[in-house]
Amino acid sequence: MHKTRVVLLGPQRLNRTLKAAVEELCPSGTVAAVTAGWEEREGEDQDLREHLGGRTVNLRIWGRAEDVMERDKELSLALRQRHDRLREQHELYRLRLAHAMAAAHELLRREPTPGREEMLEAEREGAIEALRDLDEFHLRRVSLIHREFEEEWKPTERDSVVRHRRELAQIVESCDCVCVTGGHVVVLLHRLRLFDAMSIFGGHPIVAWSAGAMALGERVVLFHDSPPQGQGSAEMYEEGLGAYAGVLPFPHARKRLLLHDRRRIALLARRFAPDLCVAFDPKTRMDWDGAHWTGQPGTLALRPEGVLMQAGRS
Amino acid sequence: MNATLVQDIERHARLGPWALENWLAGQQFPVVEGRTVTFVFRGNVDEVKLRHWIHGLATALPFHNVPATDLWFLAIDVPEGSRLEYKLEIVARGEHRLIQDPLNPNLASDPYGVNSVVYGAGYQVPEWSMPDPEARPGEIVEHEIVSHALGTKKVQVYLPARFRRSRRYPLLVVHDGVDYVRYAALKTSLDNLIHRLEIPSMVVALIQSQDRLREYADDPRHADYLAQDLVPQLESAFPLVGKPSARTLAGASFGAVASLAAAWRYQGFFDRLMLQSGSFAFTDIGPHDRGPVFDPVVRFVNGFRRNPGHPAAHMYLSCGVYESLIYYNRSMVPLLERAGLDVKYSEAHDGHNWENWRDRLREGLSWLHPGPLWMVYE
Numbered sequence: 001m002h003k004t005r006v007v008l009l010g011p012q013r014l015n016r017t018l019k020a021a022v023e024e025l026c027p028s029g030t031v032a033a034v035t036a037g038w039e040e041r042e043g044e045d046q047d048l049r050e051h052l053g054g055r056t057v058n059l060r061i062w063g064r065a066e067d068v069m070e071r072d073k074e075l076s077l078a079l080r081q082r083h084d085r086l087r088e089q090h091e092l093y094r095l096r097l098a099h100a101m102a103a104a105h106e107l108l109r110r111e112p113t114p115g116r117e118e119m120l121e122a123e124r125e126g127a128i129e130a131l132r133d134l135d136e137f138h139l140r141r142v143s144l145i146h147r148e149f150e151e152e153w154k155p156t157e158r159d160s161v162v163r164h165r166r167e168l169a170q171i172v173e174s175c176d177c178v179c180v181t182g183g184h185v186v187v188l189l190h191r192l193r194l195f196d197a198m199s200i201f202g203g204h205p206i207v208a209w210s211a212g213a214m215a216l217g218e219r220v221v222l223f224h225d226s227p228p229q230g231q232g233s234a235e236m237y238e239e240g241l242g243a244y245a246g247v248l249p250f251p252h253a254r255k256r257l258l259l260h261d262r263r264r265i266a267l268l269a270r271r272f273a274p275d276l277c278v279a280f281d282p283k284t285r286m287d288w289d290g291a292h293w294t295g296q297p298g299t300l301a302l303r304p305e306g307v308l309m310q311a312g313r314s
Numbered sequence: 315m316n317a318t319l320v321q322d323i324e325r326h327a328r329l330g331p332w333a334l335e336n337w338l339a340g341q342q343f344p345v346v347e348g349r350t351v352t353f354v355f356r357g358n359v360d361e362v363k364l365r366h367w368i369h370g371l372a373t374a375l376p377f378h379n380v381p382a383t384d385l386w387f388l389a390i391d392v393p394e395g396s397r398l399e400y401k402l403e404i405v406a407r408g409e410h411r412l413i414q415d416p417l418n419p420n421l422a423s424d425p426y427g428v429n430s431v432v433y434g435a436g437y438q439v440p441e442w443s444m445p446d447p448e449a450r451p452g453e454i455v456e457h458e459i460v461s462h463a464l465g466t467k468k469v470q471v472y473l474p475a476r477f478r479r480s481r482r483y484p485l486l487v488v489h490d491g492v493d494y495v496r497y498a499a500l501k502t503s504l505d506n507l508i509h510r511l512e513i514p515s516m517v518v519a520l521i522q523s524q525d526r527l528r529e530y531a532d533d534p535r536h537a538d539y540l541a542q543d544l545v546p547q548l549e550s551a552f553p554l555v556g557k558p559s560a561r562t563l564a565g566a567s568f569g570a571v572a573s574l575a576a577a578w579r580y581q582g583f584f585d586r587l588m589l590q591s592g593s594f595a596f597t598d599i600g601p602h603d604r605g606p607v608f609d610p611v612v613r614f615v616n617g618f619r620r621n622p623g624h625p626a627a628h629m630y631l632s633c634g635v636y637e638s639l640i641y642y643n644r645s646m647v648p649l650l651e652r653a654g655l656d657v658k659y660s661e662a663h664d665g666h667n668w669e670n671w672r673d674r675l676r677e678g679l680s681w682l683h684p685g686p687l688w689m690v691y692e
Contacts, residue, residue: 182690182692183690183692211691222688224688227680228507228680251691255510
């Protein structure tokens with residue numbers, strides 16, 4: 001795993017850097033586009049096609065999954081049941097997370113007693129460790145749900161899926177790289193997983209941004225520091241597709257994170273360590289060569305000290 | 315009273331007209347310092363009064379004249395985060411005039427005119443209510459509803475950006491919706507909140523009545539219009555979810571009464587209500603003192619309080635603490651909770667006005683209709 005060359009970009013809507021990245025990875029040939037995160041708008045990829053000079057072929061992952069669910073009612077029902085289990089699992093996780101986050105925030109806010117700084121720091125580390133344990137526990141529980149589903153239903157062996165996988169393999173075979181757009185991260189992740197897309201992508205280089213970047217990592221973390229409702233605590237969602245390791249992308253960080261709040265930044269960086277939390281804003285970029293990361297100047301990582309620093313080589 | 319500022323005014327006045335002019339030129343009025351707001355007026359008049367709509371305070375607060383000058387001032391206590399709309403009442407040669415504060419550039423509009431507005435310490439106009447060039451704009455189209463109850467009516471319908479017939483949208487019906495767009499930045503707020511994924515893309519019917527004090531006051535024809543004509547015809551014409559959980563009624567003042575009354579008459583049809591500064595006047599004993607236009611409202615609210623039933627599953631209520639309606643709105647909360655409704659109640663240091671209702675749009679809409687903020691990363 002992780003041998004694929006991956007480029008993660010900042011959001012593309014207003015500052016497009018995709019073309020340059022694609023031309024670097026594959027100067028010619030066809031680009032397989034995954035726009036499943038756009039859901040029913042999956043096919044509205046004219047801007048993307050034009051930006052890449054008409055070199056794209058849309059894999060229509062969202063539409064293919066719709067087709068599977070239409071044709072294969074048994075599998076469709078099983079997917080819905082899995083969805084319900086995942087939702088309940090997540091609700092249970094959130095209950096525990098709220099209390100664990102409150103404790104961590106309280107300890108990070110607290111001023112140490114002079115001369116006894118070590119006492120408070122030990123408690124802070126313990127609170128963050130408890131968060132890590134909770135996140136890990138949740139990942140295991142969610143993975144179990146996915147594993148049980150895979151074992152019982154073996155989706156990639158079902159006729160409804162096999163036919164699409166065969167077509168996808170043929171299309172990707174004729175392409176030189178893959179690009180994965182943003183959108184609904186869970187829809188994107190689950191539909192890519194339904195077709196076991198990573199095995200189809202093989203060693204093709206991948207360019208991804210926003211939800212695409214999140215889904216391709218090892219862990220998917222949902223986040224927003226100032227939502228209109230609730231506390232805005234980042235949530236571990238589930239394992240990603242594992243195309244790369246060591247980086248946790250935070251797209252639209254300037255809009256979604258309170259980057260001036262050192263306590264929150266420190267908590268994110270420490271909670272998700274050893275992964276490097278990287279702020280993906282427009283014009284940022286991180287390159288994964290299968291073993292190491294290189295950050296484009298201006299691409300910032302969240303540091304345990306609560307500040308942002310150039311994300312470089314790891 | 316802010317002694318320092320008042321002393322400054324008086325000290326510069328004693329130094330003579332030039333000193334006073336120079337000092338005033340460097341000031342912005344009203345002056346907000348912590349909880350103290352000092353209003354200033356210049357003019358050769360006999361009296362100046364602050365006319366406001368804060369329930370509990372005398373409606374006209376007199377300014378003080380600095381002797382031997384044309385300068386008048388008034389310092390009042392205004393809690394942090396407040397928004398205060400007001401006019402100045404000027405008395406000169408026996409004539410009374412209501413004017414906007416000439417020294418204050420901040421104005422707020424409503425269907426009756428324009429008021430001056432002062433922002434207490436810490437208050438900020440919400441940035442999500444202001445145009446955002448990154449937000450894709452929705453559009454407003456005209457639609458005709460043929461109503462058995464109220465005749466043919468034109469309705470404006472907000473369609474969100476990237477509206478698609480292949481999708482299904484929730485429906486929000488807003489009483490006085492055109493006024494909400496004009497005075498409470500509803501369209502800009504919808505565009506921004508949808509763009510920011512804080513609410514889902516939704517279709518919004520902006521209804522307006524020529525006879526709102528009658529139709530909105532628990533008039534059964536209005537409830538019939540909503541449930542039998544407007545919603546079914548919109549659900550035929552637009553790709554709407556068409557289930558109670560995706561039907562919301564909203565309104566302010568009498569519009570809130572109309573929303574609650576319709577949901578009460580058609581229980582199970584509307585699942586969500588957003589009621590702002592509802593005119594929920596009731597009596598525990600004896601007659602009310604709000605005039606005959608409130609007769610049907612009081613009858614309805616008294617009946618509702620006796621038997622609330624289950625008009626909706628989720629209800630967002632808000633009211634300004636400077637409104638005379640605050641008591642009625644606060645009284646609704648325990649009643650609704652006892653009736654098993656999921657209620658979110660919010661108060662603001664504001665009055666019965668459109669910008670108060672604007673400022674609560676984000677909280678109310680995102681609570682009733684949480685958007686895909688946590689799931690979508692474009």
